[in-house]
Amino acid sequence: MTDQQWQAVDDYFTGLLDTADPVLDAALAANAAAELPDIGVAPNQGRFLQLLARMRGARNILEVGTLGGYSTIWLARALGADGRLISLEVDPKHAEVARQNIARAGLTDQVQIRVGRAVDTLAELAGEGVGPFDFIFIDADKPSNPDYFAWALRLSVPGSVIVVDNVVRNGAVVDADSADPKVRGVRALAEAVAAEPRVRATVLQTVGGKGYDGFLLAEVRH
Ligand code: SAM
Numbered sequence: 001m002t003d004q005q006w007q008a009v010d011d012y013f014t015g016l017l018d019t020a021d022p023v024l025d026a027a028l029a030a031n032a033a034a035e036l037p038d039i040g041v042a043p044n045q046g047r048f049l050q051l052l053a054r055m056r057g058a059r060n061i062l063e064v065g066t067l068g069g070y071s072t073i074w075l076a077r078a079l080g081a082d083g084r085l086i087s088l089e090v091d092p093k094h095a096e097v098a099r100q101n102i103a104r105a106g107l108t109d110q111v112q113i114r115v116g117r118a119v120d121t122l123a124e125l126a127g128e129g130v131g132p133f134d135f136i137f138i139d140a141d142k143p144s145n146p147d148y149f150a151w152a153l154r155l156s157v158p159g160s161v162i163v164v165d166n167v168v169r170n171g172a173v174v175d176a177d178s179a180d181p182k183v184r185g186v187r188a189l190a191e192a193v194a195a196e197p198r199v200r201a202t203v204l205q206t207v208g209g210k211g212y213d214g215f216l217l218a219e220v221r222h
Contacts, residue, residue, distance in 0.1 A: 027105070027179075052217075061135045136152040
């Protein structure tokens with residue numbers, strides 16, 4: 001199958017199952033206008049994350065890696081009126097675009113964006129006693145994935161769901177000798193998850209408009 005076919009299948013199902021959403025479309029347009037890289041989740045992946053969060057009954061969501069807030073909006077919409085989402089972003093420009101997109105989505109009261117290296121802002125959250133979070137989405141710099149997973153565990157409770165994006169990397173993840181720091185970060189994450197008795201986890205490979213990649217899904221055990 002070609003990338004074009006993957007995109008066509010994504011378009012077919014998204015066209016059937018997701019009605020047009022001017023707020024999300026405007027967020028993507030604003031991201032493009034601000035020249036943010038096109039590395040956010042695809043629309044069907046946003047819906048997938050939202051469904052997972054809703055099925056979990058999430059009330060406190062943590063996101064690592066905001067970009068322009070596209071996945072943030074999908075996830076925040078899974079929350080009830082009393083739910084909260086904190087998203088961590090290192091780039092002030094990305095955070096500013098995200099704030100505007102989130103305001104346009106009417107989610108400013110529910111979403112907080114913290115700017116800084118996530119390893120630092122995660123430590124801040126722990127120091128402030130913020131959390132625990134019942135749904136955590138990790139989608140930032142891949143070499144730091146093992147650190148983010150450790151923090152996610154620390155900031156979670158039994159039953160929390162942890163999702164990590166981009167763990168397949170066009171299949172490069174199986175190359176044990178890879179020098180790519182992103183691949184190495186994903187492999188170190190997988191090994192940390194495998195060695196962690198507090199979670200049960202799996203990986204789902206994905207293809208589509210965003211190429212060949214995959215999500216790691218983990219549940220913190222009761
Ligand atoms: N979750 C977003 C979405 O689907 O719309 C996409 C996030 S994008 C793949 C990754 C983001 O992580 C970028 O905005 C990047 O600036 C941010 N990032 C990279 N390194 C980071 C770090 N050390 N701490 C926090 N954010 C970081």
